[in-house]
Amino acid sequence: MRKVLRVGMLAMLAGLMAQGSARADEQVRRQRHLVEMGFFAGTFFANYAHEFYAIDPPNERRTLDDVSPELGLRLAYLPWSWIGFEIEGGLAQSSTTGTNDADTPIYLLRGHLLAQLPAKVAPFVVIGGGILAARSDDPMLGDDTDPAFHWGLGIKWYAHPQLAVRFDGRHVVGPRIQQGGRTSHFELLVGLSVILGWEDDRDQDGVPDKSDTCPKTKGERGDGCPWGDGDGDGLKDNVDKCPKTKGVAKHGGCPPPDGDKDGVPDETDACPKAAGVEALKGCPDKDGDGVADKDDTCPEIKGEQAHQGCPPDKDGDGVWDAEDTCPEVKGDKAYQGCPPDKDGDGIHDGIDRCPAKPETKNGFQDEDGCPDALPKKIKRFTGTIRGINFELGKATIRSKSFPLLDQAAKVLRQYTSLRLQIRGHSDSRGKRRFNLDLSRHRAQAVVDYMKDKGIDASRLEATGLGPDEPLASNKTRAGRAKNRRIEFTVVIK
Numbered sequence: 001m002r003k004v005l006r007v008g009m010l011a012m013l014a015g016l017m018a019q020g021s022a023r024a025d026e027q028v029r030r031q032r033h034l035v036e037m038g039f040f041a042g043t044f045f046a047n048y049a050h051e052f053y054a055i056d057p058p059n060e061r062r063t064l065d066d067v068s069p070e071l072g073l074r075l076a077y078l079p080w081s082w083i084g085f086e087i088e089g090g091l092a093q094s095s096t097t098g099t100n101d102a103d104t105p106i107y108l109l110r111g112h113l114l115a116q117l118p119a120k121v122a123p124f125v126v127i128g129g130g131i132l133a134a135r136s137d138d139p140m141l142g143d144d145t146d147p148a149f150h151w152g153l154g155i156k157w158y159a160h161p162q163l164a165v166r167f168d169g170r171h172v173v174g175p176r177i178q179q180g181g182r183t184s185h186f187e188l189l190v191g192l193s194v195i196l197g198w199e200d201d202r203d204q205d206g207v208p209d210k211s212d213t214c215p216k217t218k219g220e221r222g223d224g225c226p227w228g229d230g231d232g233d234g235l236k237d238n239v240d241k242c243p244k245t246k247g248v249a250k251h252g253g254c255p256p257p258d259g260d261k262d263g264v265p266d267e268t269d270a271c272p273k274a275a276g277v278e279a280l281k282g283c284p285d286k287d288g289d290g291v292a293d294k295d296d297t298c299p300e301i302k303g304e305q306a307h308q309g310c311p312p313d314k315d316g317d318g319v320w321d322a323e324d325t326c327p328e329v330k331g332d333k334a335y336q337g338c339p340p341d342k343d344g345d346g347i348h349d350g351i352d353r354c355p356a357k358p359e360t361k362n363g364f365q366d367e368d369g370c371p372d373a374l375p376k377k378i379k380r381f382t383g384t385i386r387g388i389n390f391e392l393g394k395a396t397i398r399s400k401s402f403p404l405l406d407q408a409a410k411v412l413r414q415y416t417s418l419r420l421q422i423r424g425h426s427d428s429r430g431k432r433r434f435n436l437d438l439s440r441h442r443a444q445a446v447v448d449y450m451k452d453k454g455i456d457a458s459r460l461e462a463t464g465l466g467p468d469e470p471l472a473s474n475k476t477r478a479g480r481a482k483n484r485r486i487e488f489t490v491v492i493k
Helices: 002-020 376-380 399-414 432-452 477-483
Strands: 032-045 068-080 083-095 103-116 121-135 143-160 163-175 182-196 420-425 460-466 485-490
Touching: 032 083, 032 163, 068 103, 068 182, 083 121, 103 143, 121 163, 143 182, 376 399, 399 432, 420 432, 432 460, 432 485
Parallel strands: 420 460
Antiparallel strands: 032 068, 032 182, 068 083, 083 103, 103 121, 121 143, 143 163, 163 182, 420 485
């Protein structure tokens, strides 16, 4: 029977160990400093040749029950997940067999080294020593305490971070009734242990949940979080040489080299040693005309691509249109791009009808370049125009002045290039501010009348001079009347 139990126990434990020899569960493997407190129950198989005798040699031999129930407590400390130390205390309730059936409890107190495969289902081995003590009512046994050595195999199931289920098979070696001999006892145990110090790690990244900033996500950093990509360039920060600056993989996560700091990488920069603009592949463009300086015929002057970076020159006289007074007539630089002006009247020879005679600047046909005089019709309406009268102290034109103004309007319609400045004057009686306003309003009244007669407002200008330009003394009645007047002046361009 004992041989069968031995073989069966060893075969069972060997099978369990083979089953548990799979790759260790990461969750268990990472545990440190675990304390396991629990109880166990099982059976104690006492050898018939035991040495639980108070008197050696005894007068008579006593055998114990083949199978005795056993209960006990255990306490283990595992500094690492694969090895630790454990102490146990147990009681096997046995009795002597035969006609003198007497209670013989067997006490166990022992300690051992425990080595296990760190896995969710962990096979283990124990080896250690302690004492076996019997306290028997049979006078042939009495009380006896013996040293004992033991080893065992088992398997432990970490059913929960705070709970473990355990199965043990033990071989206990103690003294034999024959002097100097040894005998073997066996135990089969099942136990339940409470675990203290377990550090849960749900994402199995090696950082316990209590210290894991990202407890549900398997991380790579010390805080239990995965490496991020702070600059969004596709490289995780732990391999990115420039984790705060968006770059490219072939440069280790850093931006491509840009020696001239113009924002265009050297590898695509047509001018890598001179800061330029992206639109011109990194080449500079001083005048901002969109033509790179290296291709710009006029790099200091803003021009056009169609003219190799120079401004246009329609007439081809070498003076850019922007500076050419005569951009459509080929001229000379000395005349701001216009042809020469022999008579010096400001009208170049190309359009001067009288290139040898200067223009008379009198506001009449001043663009043809020829000398001329004002026609009599125009002359009549220059200077002081007598006959334009107003209501006393007002800017209301008297009706008797209308025929004269109608004639003036007729002349302006005939000579369409003519422009007039209509100037109002007053005498010095009264306040100067009043006289200035009155003279201006009267001049404007004449302008408004002309506009009503179809004369473009751009050809007329109203000015009020008040008493500032008298023609005669304001001390006499005649002088004051002379000073109150409207003047027409031809505007010379």
